[in-house]
Amino acid sequence: MPSQYTVGVGEVAVDDDFWSPWIDRNRDVTIEYQYEQLEESGTLENFRRAIEGKEGGFQGMWFQDTDAYKWIEAASYELAKADDPDLRERVDEVIDLIAGAQEESGYLDTYFQLVEPENRWTNLNIMHELYCAGHLIEAAVAHHEATGEESLLDVAVDFADHVDDIFGDEVDGVPGHEGIELALVRLYRVTDEERYLDLAQYFVDLRGHDDRLAWELDNSGEIGGASWDDGALIPAEGGGSLFLDDEGEYVGTYAQAQAPVREQAAVEGHSVRAMYLYAGVADLVAERGDEELRTAMDRLWANMTEKRLYVTGGIGSAHEHEGFTEDYDLPNESAYAETCAAVGSVFWNQRLFELEPDPAYADLIERTLYNGFLAGVGMDGEEFFYVNPLASDGDHHRSGWFTCACCPPNAARLFASLGQYLYSTAGGELYVTQYVGSSLSTTVDGTEVELAQESALPWAGEVTLDVDADDTVPINLRIPEWADEATVAVDGAEVDHDGSGFVRIEREWDGERVELTFELEPELVAAHPAVEADAGRVAVERGPLVYCAEAVDNERPLHQYAVDEAGSLEASHDEDRLDGVTVLEADATVPDLDGWDGELYRPVGETDREEAGLELVPYYAWDNRDPGAMAVWHRRA
Amino acid sequence: MPSQYTVGVGEVAVDDDFWSPWIDRNRDVTIEYQYEQLEESGTLENFRRAIEGKEGGFQGMWFQDTDAYKWIEAASYELAKADDPDLRERVDEVIDLIAGAQEESGYLDTYFQLVEPENRWTNLNIMHELYCAGHLIEAAVAHHEATGEESLLDVAVDFADHVDDIFGDEVDGVPGHEGIELALVRLYRVTDEERYLDLAQYFVDLRGHDDRLAWELDNSGEIGGASWDDGALIPAEGGGSLFLDDEGEYVGTYAQAQAPVREQAAVEGHSVRAMYLYAGVADLVAERGDEELRTAMDRLWANMTEKRLYVTGGIGSAHEHEGFTEDYDLPNESAYAETCAAVGSVFWNQRLFELEPDPAYADLIERTLYNGFLAGVGMDGEEFFYVNPLASDGDHHRSGWFTCACCPPNAARLFASLGQYLYSTAGGELYVTQYVGSSLSTTVDGTEVELAQESALPWAGEVTLDVDADDTVPINLRIPEWADEATVAVDGAEVDHDGSGFVRIEREWDGERVELTFELEPELVAAHPAVEADAGRVAVERGPLVYCAEAVDNERPLHQYAVDEAGSLEASHDEDRLDGVTVLEADATVPDLDGWDGELYRPVGETDREEAGLELVPYYAWDNRDPGAMAVWHRRA
Incomplete structure (x- = not known):
């Protein structure tokens, strides 16, 4: 080991x-x-x-x-x-x-x-x-x-x-x-x-x-360490220890x-x-x-x-x-x-x-x-x-x-x-824990296993695994928490599963192809009511990715957008942006700027909102273009 | 002067x-x-x-x-x-x-x-x-x-x-x-x-x-001042000058x-x-x-x-x-x-x-x-x-x-x-600028004026003015910006006015009673879209008072409330609270706490909200009872 x-x-x-x-x-x-x-x-x-x-x-x-x-x-x-x-x-x-x-x-x-x-x-x-x-x-x-x-x-x-x-x-x-x-x-x-x-x-x-x-x-x-000043030794921002x-x-x-x-x-x-x-x-x-x-x-x-x-x-x-x-x-x-x-x-x-x-x-x-x-x-x-x-x-x-x-x-x-x-042989079984294109050559409880994985994640929900083994080996395939729908098939024959956790397939493996498909629908998530920072807000996820809004992709200041929680979230792949990412557009509204001339506060009844899409990119990719504001949590309308 | x-x-x-x-x-x-x-x-x-x-x-x-x-x-x-x-x-x-x-x-x-x-x-x-x-x-x-x-x-x-x-x-x-x-x-x-x-x-x-x-x-x-340390002389919080x-x-x-x-x-x-x-x-x-x-x-x-x-x-x-x-x-x-x-x-x-x-x-x-x-x-x-x-x-x-x-x-x-x-004689006319019970004894462009004001503000919108003067005097009565409806009457005879600014009454005054009534409806106000801190939020006003929510009056943490902008705002006077204040209750919702057991994030579609009133007191009176959170701006639902 x-x-x-x-x-x-x-x-x-x-x-x-x-x-x-x-x-x-x-x-x-x-x-x-x-x-x-x-x-x-x-x-x-x-x-x-x-x-x-x-x-x-x-x-x-x-x-x-x-x-x-x-x-x-x-x-x-x-x-x-x-x-x-x-x-x-x-x-x-x-x-x-x-x-x-x-x-x-x-x-x-x-x-x-x-x-x-x-x-x-x-x-x-x-x-x-x-x-x-x-x-x-x-x-x-x-x-x-x-x-x-x-x-x-x-x-x-x-x-x-x-x-x-x-x-x-x-x-x-x-x-x-x-x-x-x-x-x-x-x-x-x-x-x-x-x-x-x-x-x-x-x-x-x-x-x-x-x-x-x-x-x-x-x-x-x-x-020891007295040669370092207190600030370095007991580094509390804002003073104190x-x-x-x-x-x-x-x-x-x-x-x-x-x-x-x-x-x-x-x-x-x-x-x-x-x-x-x-x-x-x-x-x-x-x-x-x-x-x-x-x-x-x-x-x-x-x-x-x-x-x-x-x-x-x-x-x-x-x-x-x-x-x-x-x-x-x-x-x-x-x-x-x-x-x-x-x-x-x-x-x-x-x-x-x-x-x-x-x-x-x-x-x-x-x-x-x-x-x-x-x-x-x-x-x-x-x-x-x-x-x-x-x-x-x-x-x-x-x-x-x-x-x-x-x-x-x-x-x-x-x-x-x-x-x-990506893999584990915990407890003498093979687990495929992450869907990342790779080849694995390992031993599971004494049995040699060769596995070739191809994955279209995080942009698409298709994964294939080609498996060879000397003997019967149980392989456990993870159904990610984010996949509301998932199918698993071995050489085209669908495998029954309960839609969550691991799908366990114990069999002999002689080049069989396992195909997995995961639904990759963008989704709005809310935080626990006790989280003050996220109150009234939603984050957007698609598959394993958390998305964020960046100023560079959006016309209005980010704080003006409110995401319509009943609206649509359109995904489209953009090969030219950020080395190729799937971007999302969320139905949202922004304040109507009319009528504010010279006013700082107005009765709510006199204000209006208008539709505007909020464009989102994967969070991991933020701050790789023109500097600007970024937000993961958006107000919900 | x-x-x-x-x-x-x-x-x-x-x-x-x-x-x-x-x-x-x-x-x-x-x-x-x-x-x-x-x-x-x-x-x-x-x-x-x-x-x-x-x-x-x-x-x-x-x-x-x-x-x-x-x-x-x-x-x-x-x-x-x-x-x-x-x-x-x-x-x-x-x-x-x-x-x-x-x-x-x-x-x-x-x-x-x-x-x-x-x-x-x-x-x-x-x-x-x-x-x-x-x-x-x-x-x-x-x-x-x-x-x-x-x-x-x-x-x-x-x-x-x-x-x-x-x-x-x-x-x-x-x-x-x-x-x-x-x-x-x-x-x-x-x-x-x-x-x-x-x-x-x-x-x-x-x-x-x-x-x-x-x-x-x-x-x-x-x-001079060198005996004071730099911190006192150039007191920038967080350092710097x-x-x-x-x-x-x-x-x-x-x-x-x-x-x-x-x-x-x-x-x-x-x-x-x-x-x-x-x-x-x-x-x-x-x-x-x-x-x-x-x-x-x-x-x-x-x-x-x-x-x-x-x-x-x-x-x-x-x-x-x-x-x-x-x-x-x-x-x-x-x-x-x-x-x-x-x-x-x-x-x-x-x-x-x-x-x-x-x-x-x-x-x-x-x-x-x-x-x-x-x-x-x-x-x-x-x-x-x-x-x-x-x-x-x-x-x-x-x-x-x-x-x-x-x-x-x-x-x-x-x-x-x-x-x-409360009053001004700018430009040789009398202005009643604030409605505060008082008696005024002054001279307006050479004419002696005695005025006795009674006001029920800020709790009720009734004001009376009893006026005496030696000669003709123009009196200007302010219609406050918050009064959507206002009536002005002199000895019972209503005075026409356009509902804003000053109502000017030029006449002889011999003990006439001016009666003013102002509508005191609670109102939700929004801030200019450029104000990030107030985005998606409302403040509550009634007459001249801005209201706030205090933890002591509300069961849930304040951040959990969202005020229903189409809901009602009920006013009731409470003689026993804060030396006697008119309190407001705003229709609001709070998150349903069910279903969160052990979860920190959930799909928005699986979360729910329930009705709850948000109780509000005048902002000026906050922090006069049990210490706790306070907010003037509330999320709007």
Whole structure:
């Protein structure tokens, strides 16, 4: 079994009209740019200085090392799919630097090695050594799985062993930024060393119990990281501290330490951290079947999906702490909905699916991939959103690489490894979870399976699968939540199904063609009445896509449109717009501008409205043309 | 002619079921509290220290002297209406301190006298010496008119003469905070000294021409006020400077110095400053008939009322600079709409009315008095809003006296002088501009007139006027903009009129009774389509009152209600609520909560709404009961 999910990156080759251009741009533009940034930003120079035993001269953020690790991880996924000698060579060069910088003890963190070697492991809240270790391990495992080499795996093992030596002994505490938990499970899966699982369990179980994080904040002047100013260390927008309540008392919410994980009832705090933690917890549950943790996962997932999720799959409402706020608090224009959090949600949901193949997880992954995640990446592969609002006055635009470069590399590793989110062999059956053109070559409970998928999504609802297998294999085909009508046929013979969830077909496969058709009717959706931001509003969806209105496509200011909920929604494919998208036109009305001359307020009875179509494009494609206002939620008439 | 308007405070005795309780609380509670604060805040102590020639020890804001002046002005209006020996004595004591602190030269500003005597007249942008002078002069004129005494008038004259000596000679510049312009015209009107009018004209004409204000900002470290930190001197919320653009260049907008007044096209910047300036300009026009300035006033008034005015009469959208922003930018929850700006708008509009008795000015004064102004004062007379939003999540509440105590004293002087806003003798005719129970005793073009008004507004539309006059007098009766139907009768004989503007009745008056009836139907109003904040929303008005919904009166969260624009609006008077108010119930719907179990988004077709009444109370009365959400603008269904 691969280290992350039941189907590995190397087992799937994506070849899809919609996704392949994104994946190609990711490989050719983003990953290349990411590589150049390693030199530009001083990331590699930090390793070189550490090798040379120099002091000071550190460049970038204190967790700058992760830029190198994330690049290796993304590059490794590319290498897993197809060898590329030039890329492989560059990866090896970077690995040489990393390995060279590692201390004898196994310790590796160029910020502390160069700047304050005496303060390592003193500031777990903020200084991110364990977070860096997590990314190192993930990169090492991906590299090992892609190439079979152990050059970086050895580094990761040495560092993990060093962490294992220190923690629970010299130091008792958990990281302020999670990530090492899921990484340790991955490391366990390739090394079969139970101690990594134990260490992951230690970090998960200690969280919310210990007062180490609180102690560090009380002593922030005397621990590592003092060279960073308070603003950087405790970065609350608008002042104040992310870690303290109004009375100045420590609250663990920001770092998911408000309660022991197994007692947590709501997703809280920094949303990327939450997703990384819960992904690791799901991994632990998969390995150890901890029912209490499993129940906590169900509770947290229900809270997130029922009360704290944007219609785009985005999560995290607030800029201040980049995270979750309160139930039903889902503002649109001020939404945070970080691209990395969408990526993290995909990580968590795929793991939950592997635990229990509930189509709801796959539905949410689909929603997140096509909307909340994809919007984060510009169609040039060079510009990115950190923040993904659901409405904009026209001032929100993608930028190039960020100083804190978390989102672009996260997007890069997700695109590069997209194949592993399309299928699953959970429980010894084959699941087709996402309809993306691809070929799969895997083993299901010992039986070799070859599957070739073609998909016209998201523009049309036709999918074909050609399947070969050595023996009888049950294949489960997901009927997406958005498909009001769906047909499934094997070699032309229709298969009965109840219209939702998975259609299970257990049979021998000898090149049979499975044909699926999904109705792709545009639909208006409403948000729960408790969501103030969406009161009286509708969003428009078609298949897996959430749509939005952009100023560039519409004559009037967007706020003047009211969508007729009984009206029509016309879909038409426009090859010339946004690399080819299906656009929608919704029946709507706008105010009649007559009679307002010189008046600011008038009796409603004297005002009138007139018909006007509201043109909509897929949300993921917004802000790729002339800058202007955007809205996902429209007033309903 | 009185110094401010054609009808003076002493000529009108208000006796009104609605307004008298406010005026009485103002006299008995607010003005008394205001007096106590003079000692509490150190205001009087500043004068005592100046008298004693001490240095340092200054208390309060750098314009703290104005607290004493404003109190004297409000108290003087009370004295103008009825003598009160105790109050008169306390006023005299405070005047003694002020007079004692004045320097031989006429200069008077205890901040500079105590703290940095060498820096007087160096920081006109911020240090407010001229603003203080303005309030001194206003207090002095009011005191003189009320009592006939010259004790404070002499101080004001000496200071005004000192200013006249300095400005245009030693110093060329205009105040960052206006107020002295209108004060100088008042001083001219009681002294008949043309030089005060010339000085007012100097300040008006120089504004926007000179580069003195810009120079001061460039040299802010070397001029007066350096003892105040930058935050206090250039107080832009969220950082940055109120006086500089993004490139760091001076822009005069904040202090209405973006262009010469006669060229200004839009109301800009700090809204209180703008109103004080334009009130002074209107006074100048009245005295000198400057057509260019008059045209500028028309242009600015049209911009404000057609594009920058809240439905409550409130003005100034932005907290950052306490002022105007862009056309149609009228956010509700983040509205600033400072109470003082509403007061300033009343000042300006009454003066515009005196220039040309257009009922539109009186309509706006009525709207402002009953709504945007009155909401600023709690029903206990002890708590005040500085900021008057049109929507609240429940966190916005009145507070007691402010450190920067501008709004409560401004409310105090307006309540105490309300009588002068009810009538006008502009152009030699009598105008009844506001329907507030009162008796008027004045002279119209040489003819003595006695008028007794009774009014059932704002709850019922019945007004009677009993009139006596020595000779034929034309009386103009305003038909309010909100009265779709109105009847006017003299001793039972109906008077023909066209249903709007003024009904003019020229005749002899010998105790005739004029009866007016106004239809008081609740009405839904819409905002101009360009106002994004109010798109798809309605406000509810009845007569002069704007209504709002408060959480305390309604079961569901306010955002869930949608008002049926074809439904009914039932009015009923409730003596037990909020000292007796007419409440409204609007036909509305709320979402059916069934079927949402565990769902955050659903197809619109599967959702339903159910009927529910939305209960509304007058906006002025909000936040006088249990704290909770409030909204003026409601979604329309």
